[in-house]
Amino acid sequence: MARRVAVAHTVTATVAAWIVGFVIFFPILWMAITSFKTELEAFNTPPSFLLFQWTTENYATVQERSNYLHHAPNSIIIAGGSTLVAMVIAIPAAWSMAFVPSRRTRDILLWILSTKMMPAVGVLVPIYLIFRDLALLDSRIGLLCILCLSNLPIVVWMLFTYFKEIPKDILEASRMDGATIGRELVYVLTPMAVPGIASTILLNVILAWNEAFWTLNLSTSEAAPLTVFIASYSSPEGLFWAKLSAASTLAIAPILVLGWFTQRQLVRGLTFGAVK
Amino acid sequence: MATQQARTLGRLMLSPTIILLFVWMIVPLAMTIYFSALNYNLLNPGMENFAGLDNYYYFLTDPAFLAAFRNTLVLVGSVLAITVVFGILIALLLDQPILGRNVVRLMVIGPFFIMPTVSALVWKNLLMHPVSGLFAWIATSLGLEPIDWFAEAPMFAIILIVSWQWLPFATLILLTALQSLDAEQREAAEMDGARSLSTFLYITLPHLARPITVVILIETIFLLSVFADIFVTTGGGPGLQTTNIAFLIYSQALMHYDVGTASAGGLVAVVVANILAFFLVRIVGRNLEA
Numbered sequence: 269m270a271r272r273v274a275v276a277h278t279v280t281a282t283v284a285a286w287i288v289g290f291v292i293f294f295p296i297l298w299m300a301i302t303s304f305k306t307e308l309e310a311f312n313t314p315p316s317f318l319l320f321q322w323t324t325e326n327y328a329t330v331q332e333r334s335n336y337l338h339h340a341p342n343s344i345i346i347a348g349g350s351t352l353v354a355m356v357i358a359i360p361a362a363w364s365m366a367f368v369p370s371r372r373t374r375d376i377l378l379w380i381l382s383t384k385m386m387p388a389v390g391v392l393v394p395i396y397l398i399f400r401d402l403a404l405l406d407s408r409i410g411l412l413c414i415l416c417l418s419n420l421p422i423v424v425w426m427l428f429t430y431f432k433e434i435p436k437d438i439l440e441a442s443r444m445d446g447a448t449i450g451r452e453l454v455y456v457l458t459p460m461a462v463p464g465i466a467s468t469i470l471l472n473v474i475l476a477w478n479e480a481f482w483t484l485n486l487s488t489s490e491a492a493p494l495t496v497f498i499a500s501y502s503s504p505e506g507l508f509w510a511k512l513s514a515a516s517t518l519a520i521a522p523i524l525v526l527g528w529f530t531q532r533q534l535v536r537g538l539t540f541g542a543v544k
Numbered sequence: 545m546a547t548q549q550a551r552t553l554g555r556l557m558l559s560p561t562i563i564l565l566f567v568w569m570i571v572p573l574a575m576t577i578y579f580s581a582l583n584y585n586l587l588n589p590g591m592e593n594f595a596g597l598d599n600y601y602y603f604l605t606d607p608a609f610l611a612a613f614r615n616t617l618v619l620v621g622s623v624l625a626i627t628v629v630f631g632i633l634i635a636l637l638l639d640q641p642i643l644g645r646n647v648v649r650l651m652v653i654g655p656f657f658i659m660p661t662v663s664a665l666v667w668k669n670l671l672m673h674p675v676s677g678l679f680a681w682i683a684t685s686l687g688l689e690p691i692d693w694f695a696e697a698p699m700f701a702i703i704l705i706v707s708w709q710w711l712p713f714a715t716l717i718l719l720t721a722l723q724s725l726d727a728e729q730r731e732a733a734e735m736d737g738a739r740s741l742s743t744f745l746y747i748t749l750p751h752l753a754r755p756i757t758v759v760i761l762i763e764t765i766f767l768l769s770v771f772a773d774i775f776v777t778t779g780g781g782p783g784l785q786t787t788n789i790a791f792l793i794y795s796q797a798l799m800h801y802d803v804g805t806a807s808a809g810g811l812v813a814v815v816v817a818n819i820l821a822f823f824l825v826r827i828v829g830r831n832l833e834a
Contacts, residue, residue, distance in 0.1 A: 274641075281640035288634055289651035292711065296654050298678065299666045311676045314685075357564065360557030368554035376562065378825050383569045385821030387769045389790040390814035393797050393807050394575035417568045424561055449550060478659040480772035485798065495772070498661040502668075502776040509669055509676075516662040527657035528650050535720045539762065540828050543717050543755045 296520075303327070303513035310509040326514035335497070336515060343493035343519075345408050346483075347476035350415035351423075351469055357416075358423040359465070363457070365424075366431035367439065377428065381540055384421035388481045399486055408491045411483060415476045423472055426537045430464025431457075467533035470526050477523050494519040573814070579807035586801035599808035603796075609809070611784040612792040619703060619788055620767045624760055626707040631714030631759070632752065636744075638715070639722045656712040660772035667705045668694065668777045698778050698786045705773055710766075714759045721755035722748070754827070761824040768817055789813055 302310050304322045330336045365373050395414065396405075404410030434457065442456045480495040487496055498519055501512045527534075535543055583595045603609055634652065642648060655663065671678050672693040680690035693701040725748065733743045769790045774780060780787035780795065787795070793813065797806035 278641045278643070281637060282643045285637050285640070285642045285648045286644070288637060289648040292708070293651035293654050295663070295666055295671060295708070296658065298670055299662075302670055310670075313676055313681050315676075315678060315681055357560050361561035364554035364557040368550050370551070370554075374829070376558070378829050380561070380565060381828060382821055382825050383565045385765055385817055385824070386569060386573070387765075387790070387810075387813045387817045389769050389771070389793050390810040390817070391572035391576055392793065393579060393803055393810060394572040396797065397575075397803070398572075417564065420561065420565060420568075449553060474657060478657070480660045481769065484661075484772060484775060485794070495659050495661050498659065498665060499772070499776045501665055502661075512665060512669065516666060520658050520662055523659075524654065524657050527653070531649070531653050531716070534653075534656075535717050538713065539717060539755075539758050543721055543758055 296524075299513045300517050302510055303517045305510050305513075307508055307510045310513070326510045327518070330511055330514045330518065336518060339492055339494050339497035340518070342408060342491055343477055343495075346411045346415060346491075346493050347473050349408075349412045350419065350476050351472040353412070353416045354420050354423045354472060355465070355469060358420060358427055362424050362427035362431050363453070365428055366434070367436070377425070380421045380424055384418075388418070392485060395482075396485065404486075406487045406489065406491045411487060411491055411493070414482045414486065415479055418479075418482070419472050419475055422475070422537065422540075423468055425540050426468040426471065426533075427461075427464065429536060429540075430468070431461060433464075434460050467530050468537070470530040471534060471537045474523055474527055474530070576807045576810050576814070579803050580811050582804050584803040586803060595804060599804040600812075603805050603808045603812065608784055608787065608792060609789075612787045612789045615699065615784070615786065616768065616788040616790075618699060619706065619770060620764055622703045623707045623710060623767055624763060626703070627710045627714040627763065628756060628759060630707075630711055631718050632756075634711075634715045635718035635722050636748075638719050652715055653712045655708050656710075656716075658709070660709065661776050663709055664705055664773040664776045667701075667708070672701060694778055695782065698782060702770075702773060702777065702786050705777070706767065706770055709773075710763055713763065717755055717759050718752060721752055725751050757827060758824075761820060761827070764820050765817060765824070768813065768820075789816075 301317070303326055304324065305316075305320055306323055306325070309316065309320050365377065399405045399410055402410075438456060438460070439452060442452050447456065477493075478495065480499075483493050483495045484499060487493070498512075498516055501508070501515070580599050581595060581597075582592045583598070584592045638645065638648065638652070669677070674680055674690055674692035674695075677690075679693070683690040691697065729747060733747055770788060771790045771794065774786055774788065774791050775794075778786040780791045789809065790813065793806050793809040796802045796809060
């Protein structure tokens with residue numbers, strides 16, 4: 269009896285959960301399907317869901333004619349570069365706060381968090397003017413720096429919460445054995461910190477890849493990453509749905525895959541350790 | 545325990561981060577404050593003069609500001625309500641025994657990884673288009689009049705899109721919190737004959753209070769500066785119907801080249817965000833043993 273109730277419960281919950289999941293995921297799926305239609309088919313009503321002539325011509329067009337291949341490397345350089353620079357700055361900082369904390373460490377951490385609260389739009393004007401005067405508008409290096417700075421607080425925090433969990437006894441043991449700080453960093457800490465560093469990198473590549481305030485305001489063509497490239501489809505003359513879908517699918521696919529790998533660490537990274 | 549050498553090294557390693565973040569925070573902010581006290585238009589370079597508080601007066605009494613302020617409240621409030629309520633419901637559902645839970649989880653988390661320009665355009669064109677969109681087809685099949693979303697209910701359309709982007713965030717955090725709720729505690733309550741509603745009200749919901757607060761604060765900080773979704777769909781229109789404060793400042797600065805007024809507006813946005821940030825920092829701080 270109780271068993272039958274449990275089975276019924278599982279079945280109901282499973283059906284409901286799959287429906288909810290499908291509805292939430294549907295816009296992404298629909299975009300992917302549309303990317304394999306012809307432009308004519310994409311506008312058709314009633315829409316066809318699976319039974320149409322599947323074509324990959326949109327992908328070919330997006331690769332050839334539009335500048336997808338120009339903008340994708342920009343995204344990779346800006347997202348990857350800003351993350352790497354942020355890691356180089358943040359790893360020593362997080363290491364120092366986790367292993368040689370001082371009385372002020374807590375205040376410093378909270379101050380770092382508070383710098384992330386600054387709304388980008390509040391400093392849009394000065395940043396825009398600085399970029400104009402330094403000829404950084406529409407440059408990859410400029411965007412790389414801005415995204416690096418705006419993600420730095422999250423990077424430091426994530427790394428700190430990971431480093432915090434490394435048991436200190438191990439460090440003491442290695443110090444007893446006469447290891448210098450340099451050796452300790454390379455041979456003892458680094459191997460234990462690799463998983464935390466890896467998920468910090470992944471989360472920040474995702475955030476930088478999808479960033480759409482600074483990229484839209486500070487780049488137009490030469491340095492424009494995929495966020496800006498996709499935005500160009502919003503103009504009336506750019507309304508090619510199938511090509512929009514193909515370009516969008518290409519723009520989100522790598523990040524969706526990375527994101528699915530990191531989803532377990534996501535909560536920690538995005539709540540600054542407030543929810544575990 | 546830590547030697548003097550290690551302490552010095554620690555400070556050295558920390559300083560680049562602190563210096564960079566300090567400069568990143570102070571220099572633009574000081575410039576914003578300075579510009580906000582000037583009559584400064586990029587179209588008339590060299591004509592800057594001191595304006596006192598005039599820019600604040602213009603920005604705050606401009607009917608566009610009132611409209612943008614109201615729109616910001618509506619947008620942030622509605623998205624928060626939708627994502628928190630549905631986030632709780634979906635998290636409760638995913639916390640049940642489910643076959644293929646991991647796949648469902650992946651589907652639910654999906655929208656969070658989509659760049660805002662993509663989600664806004666896909667919703668606007670493929671789903672919400674009044675003639676060829678999927679919603680129009682559904683409405684027609686049900687014998688209803690299709691809605692021209694961005695003409696008839698532009699703000700609602702934006703709210704829907706932004707909620708879709710942020711629902712996964714709320715769900716994921718609340719689900720994580722639910723899974724840390726002691727199963728024994730809940731079972732004990734059920735043994736005592738508590739109905740599932742009262743278990744939810746008296747045990748689950750109090751347990752979720754803190755994660756819900758965190759979700760609300762973090763989402764608010766991001767939602768106050770929703771920009772890309774408006775930029776690629778409505779451009780703030782029709783009229784001012786979907787102009788929020790972020791978009792208003794953008795249009796003052798980069799479309800009207802009015803640096804002074806835009807800076808005053810920027811400072812207003814900073815003040816609002818900082819009030820919220822104060823509470824978030826306190827909550828996080830309470831949880832931090834550094």
